[in-house]
Amino acid sequence: MSAVMITRKVRKWEKLPGKNTFCCDGRVMMARQKGIFYLTLFLIIGTCSLFFAFECPYLAVHLSPAIPVFAVLLFLFVIAMLLRTSFSDPGVLPRALPEEANFIEMEIEAANGNVPSGQRPPPRIRNVQINNQIVKLKYCYTCKIFRPPRASHCSICDNCVDRFDHHCPWVGNCVGKRNYRYFYLFTLTLSLLTIYIFAFNIVHVVMRSVDQGFLNTLKETPGTYPLNMNTFLLVCFFTLWSMVGLTGFHTYLISLNQTTNEDIKGSWSGKNRGQNPYSHKNIIKNCCEVLCGPTYPSKMCYHDDLGVICFSLFLTSFSACFPQKTTAPLIPNEHTPDDVKPSIAAEKSSGPKDDQPPAAKLPPLASPETDAETSIAKNQ
């Protein structure tokens, strides 16, 4: 009998106390509620399947085979953008480790001086000047950091997100610095796809009506109610208006280099609030920065690549029944640095706490070393 030592690095995302689910060894990161995301997928795939199955053969023969080919390419791009938006880390800021949190606390106390007992201490705000504009940085009590400019705390995911735009339930994830361009491309190409399908539906109906008459065409619509072409035409019609509206709104935000969050709060609108210090005052420059800027690295998931999309999709749906928020069993060994051992022991004793309310009850981010090497001895 030989003991096999398996060394396993504990990844940062495994210790993230926020309300996220992870799959594929950290490659896929989503919010907990995924129901509406599955609905989005179902609607897109359902509508397009019906289009490909019932309309494309007629259109390919009577008009041009390029029509379904272009539709397939557009459809694949839409799905790729949707999955990329949903599965990417939006730009989550890791919470402060205890030493950093204490350091900040001490600085705050030193800055406040002596507060007489009974009086509330002043709000924790830091002022910074960005491009001649005073911006207030607020302190996040959950993450124990002063939020960088444009960051905001998402209460649904319980994380601070950099350049927070909004939490999108349709996509099942927050939209932030890292996945905003994928989200925008998703809305844009989905609008185009919806317009394309809707337009060719009408062309198809018109062409058939010329041959057979309008009422006969409607009677021949394949499928039975409610899963027939007419229902999906209706879905297409309403989707079209909402998607085009959303795309237009985000185009407007991009041209001004604003986030949805800032727009809703009215941070940079109105005379009293001042000018947006992040805008280059040039529409093209703003668009280029948002859409063609550098691809920022994930601070949580080191494997954040597109990975195996279909496989991750399958795993996401499978794991929806069994949310994965595992903390690896940590057993201190001789390779663990001394200052990590007591905190590992504390984390091990408290154990995984998935169904308890977050933040306060979860074990603190244990080690100063982010990747503590652990070993699990197994007897074969």
Add this chain to the structure above:
Amino acid sequence: MATEFHNLQELRHSASLANKVFIQRDYSEGTTCKFQTKFPSELESRVELTLFEETVKTLNNFYAEAEKIGGQSYLEGCLACATAYLIFLCMETRYEKVLKKIAKYIQEQNEKIYAPRGLLITDPIERGMRVIEISIYEDRGSSGSSSSSSSVSGSTAR
């Protein structure tokens, strides 16, 4: 008494962590990654001002290079978009390349400059690019009075 260590290994094995200093971000130019070059008082007795400033300025330059919006980033963005971002399966992004350079640079600085002085710089990416964490070590043999001074009042004026 100045603590001296010959390399990182010796530092880790024979020293105990006394204190940590955090260099904060400098947001005066917007949200681009830049760190303050203000010299913390805790390091005054440990390392020269010029060496520290040199390190922070080089790191700032690296991050500026990674986040530069110009011809190369446009090309990368457009190419990636045209391939539905699948190209990142084969290719490393420019930012990731620069991060590797940064990691190497920090390792080198630690080995040459900071470890012999009993200090250790942590890569900012490990702390979410919020702070540069500098750990101050004391020699275990000379512990006692020097490590008790680790309760810093943090009175650096802002």
